[in-house]
Amino acid sequence: MTDIHVTVPKEKWAPVDRGAQDAEFIAAPSLTYWQDVRQRMWRNKPAMASLAFIILLILAAIFGPMLTHHTYYDQDLKLSNIPPIFEVYKAEPTDASAQYVFLNSGNFKLYEVAENGEILGLVRAKRKDLMKKQHIYVFGDAEVRVDYSQLPATLVDGDGNAVESIGYRWNQTNWFGTDSLGRDVLVRQLYGARISLTVAFVAAMVNFFIGVFYGGIAGYFGGNVDNVMMRIVEIIATIPLTLYVILMMVVFQSGFLSIIIAIGSVFWVDMARIVRGQMLSLKNQDYVAAAKTMGASTKRILTRHLLPNTMGPILVTLTLLIPSAIFIESFMSFIGLGVSVPMASWGTLTAEAVETLRAYPHQLFFPAAAISLTMFAFNFLGDGLRDALDPRLRK
Structure with a gap:
C-alpha cells in the first residue's frame, strides 16, 4: 500500500480560542417563565386573533359612539327598518x-x-x-x-x-341599518358592547377579589375553616346560577345595576373551588414549609408564595367564565329582566329583532354575531393561555 501525504499550508490553520467558561456556555438565550409564556402565546394564532378582536371591541365600545352623530335613543320613524345593503x-x-x-x-x-x-x-x-x-x-x-x-x-x-x-x-347613513323605530343599529350595538363588557369586567373583578381569596383561605387553613366555608359555597351552588340570577333580578327589579349585583353575588363560586383545590396541593410544598420556618406570616405566604403559583389556573378560569357572564346578561335582557328601554344591550337587541326576523333578518344577525364572536374570542383566548401557562404542553 502506498502512503499518500498531503501537505496543508500553515496559514490555513488557526487555533481555537477557548476559555475556562466555554464548557458552561449555553447557546440558547435564557428566558424567564413569563417570557416563555409570552413567546408561546404569540405563536398561538387563534389566541392572538381573539385577543386582537377583544381589544378592538373594547376600543370600539368606548370611542365608537363618540365618532358618530347618531345616539342609541334617537328615533326617526320615516327611516325605520332600513337594511345595511x-x-x-x-x-x-x-x-x-x-x-x-x-x-x-x-x-x-x-x-x-x-x-x-x-x-x-x-x-x-x-x-x-x-x-x-x-x-x-x-x-x-x-x-x-x-x-x-x-x-x-x-x-x-x-x-x-x-x-x-x-x-x-x-348604506352610508346607517352602516348596520335601522330598527323598527328608526334608531341606528350600529350605535346601539356599540352601547350593547359597553354593557356586556362592563358585566364581564365586574364578573372578572368579583372572581378575582372574592373567589380567589375565599378559595385561598379555605384551602390554606383547611380543617373546620375549610368545612364551613365550602358548605356555604355548596349552598349557593345548589341553586342553578341562571335561576338564582332571575330571583335576584325579581327582588331588585330589572335594570343594569340589578344584573351587576345579581351576577356579582354568585359568580365567584367556581373560582373559589378551583383556587381551593390549587391551595390544597401547594400548601404542603417545601418552599411553603421553608417560609413558615423563617417566620413568614400567613398573609405573606398566601400573597407572595401560594397565590402567584396559582395565577395560571386563575387566568384561564377568568377568561372562560367571562363569556358565561356575557351570555347570562344577554339572556336576562332577552327575557325582559335585564337593562331597561331605551338602553341598548345585545340581549334587548336580539329580543327586538326576533319580532321582525322574517322581514328584516339583519337586525338579528348583528347582535347574535356579536355575542357569538365575543364568546368564541374569550374561549380561544382561555385555551391559548392554558397552553402557554403549562410548561408540560410545550412543543
Missing part, C-alpha cells in the same frame, strides 16, 4: 340631475338616496291604489309604481315593466 334604481332625471331611489320591500316604501348610498329622505307617494296593491310615484314626467300584489314587492314603470337596478350600495 340595498338595491338602487335610477329614476327619470329631474331638473337636469339624476335621481336615485331604493325600495324597502319590507314596508313598500321608496327612499331617495345619493349615488354612493347616502339616504336623503322618504319619497311620498302621489297616490295609493289599495285595490291593485300599488303605490304610485311621479318623477318629472315619468310614473313609477311599487307593486306589492306579489311578494317581494317590485318597482315597475307605467307600462308594468320592471325597472332595472344599477346595483347594490352600502
Whole structure:
C-alpha cells in the first residue's frame, strides 16, 4: 500500500480560542417563565386573533359612539327598518340631475338616496291604489309604481315593466341599518358592547377579589375553616346560577345595576373551588414549609408564595367564565329582566329583532354575531393561555 501525504499550508490553520467558561456556555438565550409564556402565546394564532378582536371591541365600545352623530335613543320613524345593503334604481332625471331611489320591500316604501348610498329622505307617494296593491310615484314626467300584489314587492314603470337596478350600495347613513323605530343599529350595538363588557369586567373583578381569596383561605387553613366555608359555597351552588340570577333580578327589579349585583353575588363560586383545590396541593410544598420556618406570616405566604403559583389556573378560569357572564346578561335582557328601554344591550337587541326576523333578518344577525364572536374570542383566548401557562404542553 502506498502512503499518500498531503501537505496543508500553515496559514490555513488557526487555533481555537477557548476559555475556562466555554464548557458552561449555553447557546440558547435564557428566558424567564413569563417570557416563555409570552413567546408561546404569540405563536398561538387563534389566541392572538381573539385577543386582537377583544381589544378592538373594547376600543370600539368606548370611542365608537363618540365618532358618530347618531345616539342609541334617537328615533326617526320615516327611516325605520332600513337594511345595511340595498338595491338602487335610477329614476327619470329631474331638473337636469339624476335621481336615485331604493325600495324597502319590507314596508313598500321608496327612499331617495345619493349615488354612493347616502339616504336623503322618504319619497311620498302621489297616490295609493289599495285595490291593485300599488303605490304610485311621479318623477318629472315619468310614473313609477311599487307593486306589492306579489311578494317581494317590485318597482315597475307605467307600462308594468320592471325597472332595472344599477346595483347594490352600502348604506352610508346607517352602516348596520335601522330598527323598527328608526334608531341606528350600529350605535346601539356599540352601547350593547359597553354593557356586556362592563358585566364581564365586574364578573372578572368579583372572581378575582372574592373567589380567589375565599378559595385561598379555605384551602390554606383547611380543617373546620375549610368545612364551613365550602358548605356555604355548596349552598349557593345548589341553586342553578341562571335561576338564582332571575330571583335576584325579581327582588331588585330589572335594570343594569340589578344584573351587576345579581351576577356579582354568585359568580365567584367556581373560582373559589378551583383556587381551593390549587391551595390544597401547594400548601404542603417545601418552599411553603421553608417560609413558615423563617417566620413568614400567613398573609405573606398566601400573597407572595401560594397565590402567584396559582395565577395560571386563575387566568384561564377568568377568561372562560367571562363569556358565561356575557351570555347570562344577554339572556336576562332577552327575557325582559335585564337593562331597561331605551338602553341598548345585545340581549334587548336580539329580543327586538326576533319580532321582525322574517322581514328584516339583519337586525338579528348583528347582535347574535356579536355575542357569538365575543364568546368564541374569550374561549380561544382561555385555551391559548392554558397552553402557554403549562410548561408540560410545550412543543
